[in-house]
Amino acid sequence: MRRIEALAAISEDAQGVTRTFGTPAFLQGSALVKSWMDAAGLSTRLDSIGNVRGRLVSRAAGAKTFVIASHIDTVVNAGKYDGPLGVLMGLDLLEQLVQSPVELPFHVELIAFSDEEGVRYHTTYLGSKVVAGSFDFNLLTKPDAQGISLTQAIDTMGGNAQLLPADALAADQWLGYFETHIEQGPVLWERNIPVALVTAIAGQQRVELTWQGMAGHAGTVPMHMRQDALAGAAEFVLAAEQFGVANTQELVATVGKLDVRHAASNVIPGEVVCSLDLRSADAARLATAYDELHHHAQGIADRRNLKLHWNLIQYTAPVSCAPEMNTLLAQAITESGYAVVPLVSGAGHDAVPISAVSPATMLFIRCFKGISHNPLENVELADVAAAVQVAERFLQLLFSHYSSSSH
Structure with a gap:
């Protein structure tokens, strides 16, 4: 939660939280997240679209990659939690893995996607589409309100538009995708339940x-x-x-x-x-x-x-979450002592483009009155703790499911 506050303090304006793709405030926020990944002992890099990527490498032969991700860009006058909460929870999980003696049956990669909200170029999922290999290269000439093309913005960020294809994770390398996110709706708040299982994205x-x-x-x-x-x-x-x-x-x-x-x-x-x-x-x-x-x-x-x-x-198009992943996530919710509440997400998420190449699952976290895209956006510490507990159990179940002993 301290990291959430530190990241939220970096903004294009003094009133709310605004970090749109490629701006100086966005780059400052990215650098902070990268420094935390570095300190955690991850193998980190910035890719050409500005995603911050930290990796834990498995020694298993033929290991695939399990991605934990969300985004760190915001809408204008945003709250603190939409996107960054999922990234920083993922960082917490990987910090625990670094300190534990567990043998990884697969690579684990944490990604802070650079552009999910699509504010600057009126596009969505720039960051995750690059990783999924579905980036539309026609967008490179698209200008923002100041006439700066996407290619120019990428150059300013230190990236290279010609290298974007190399930043994709090949479809045969994906093991799965996991994203935690505030619900952005009032169901969990009204029912006083900390987490929910996302079954589909509208x-x-x-x-x-x-x-x-x-x-x-x-x-x-x-x-x-x-x-x-x-x-x-x-x-x-x-x-x-x-x-x-x-x-x-x-x-x-x-x-x-x-x-x-x-x-x-x-x-x-x-x-x-x-x-x-x-x-x-x-x-x-x-x-x-x-x-x-x-x-x-x-x-x-x-x-x-x-x-x-x-x-x-x-x-x-609507997206259904992967049944096998959702079965394990539901088990993790139950074993953590919580009711399994299935929800359809009315909001779009990076899981949408990723689901075309990987089994994807999502965990929702209760947020204050369901308010989002608003400075009033808030979460309670107890709900975040519950989500961390569920996510940690989910990873343990994944490890046992995919370790050599289970085959």
């Missing part, structure tokens, strides 16, 4: 909707003759909410951005851009919901004599 579709009408004078255009783009967008905002409420067991739907172009109090809005964030753990339902809301939006536009541009920005 898929998501992000859409940008542009509503085009006709700007006009607020005092002279009769109500029945208006093409009010904001009124159309407002109708859709409420329709999306109602759709989410009606299908609450299957999905969530959110409009989080609304941009009224050339806004003025005496002007009928002529163009409005809004977002749609649609999430479900059921891929088929996600697809049908997407079509239904698109159809609904078009109906609103037609009825109001507006033009609608519907642009899919991002699609991420």
Whole structure:
């Protein structure tokens, strides 16, 4: 927890915690995490996308790699725990391994991913996609708000975009992946249970909707003759909410951005851009919901004599956690004296791209009222201690499962 506080003190602004990919504050935070990994006796390095990687090497012939990871970048005005808690818990686990006499049946690598939140380049999982071997090289020319390309940012960080492929862990080298993370939801808080077993991570579709009408004078255009783009967008905002409420067991739907172009109090809005964030753990339902809301939006536009541009920005498929890993993690939770609470994660995590190349599992930790992406984000010491206990038992079960005596 002292390390959490030390890392949180490094920020781009004095008020909250802000460490976005590649900034001086981010690099300072990375250096601190690397120094802790070095002090723990790990074989450490910074890779070309800025991931901090610390490794414990097994002497077993043909050993594969088990990765423990989370991220150390943040959203703007973030809390202290989203990402860093998982990294620093992993460091705690590896420190214990260094001091114990156990013979490792596989390599263990701790990774502090450089970019999960995607704030600077409006992408997600830059760090984990490099490690998974699924990085999109078309992103290298993408500029940030200041016009700095991703390639330039990588250069500034001391990396080399040409070497990114070498930073991937080959698919045949993965043994498994484990990530601990605050829940970012209120279920554990309400039930007063410290940890939960993540069974799946919801898929998501992000859409940008542009509503085009006709700007006009607020005092002279009769109500029945208006093409009010904001009124159309407002109708859709409420329709999306109602759709989410009606299908609450299957999905969530959110409009989080609304941009009224050339806004003025005496002007009928002529163009409005809004977002749609649609999430479900059921891929088929996600697809049908997407079509239904698109159809609904078009109906609103037609009825109001507006033009609608519907642009899919991002699609991420739902991910199921690996059954074998989850069985062992559930056993670790039970043997640590806690109830097994299965949860679907509505938020995305680095486990999503990693799951394409490795069996992946996640442990959620109770957080204050489920608040996240907010300076009020908080965890209790007892819950962190419970999570460390569960994670340590999980590693012991993995060792016994994969040691030569079990084969």
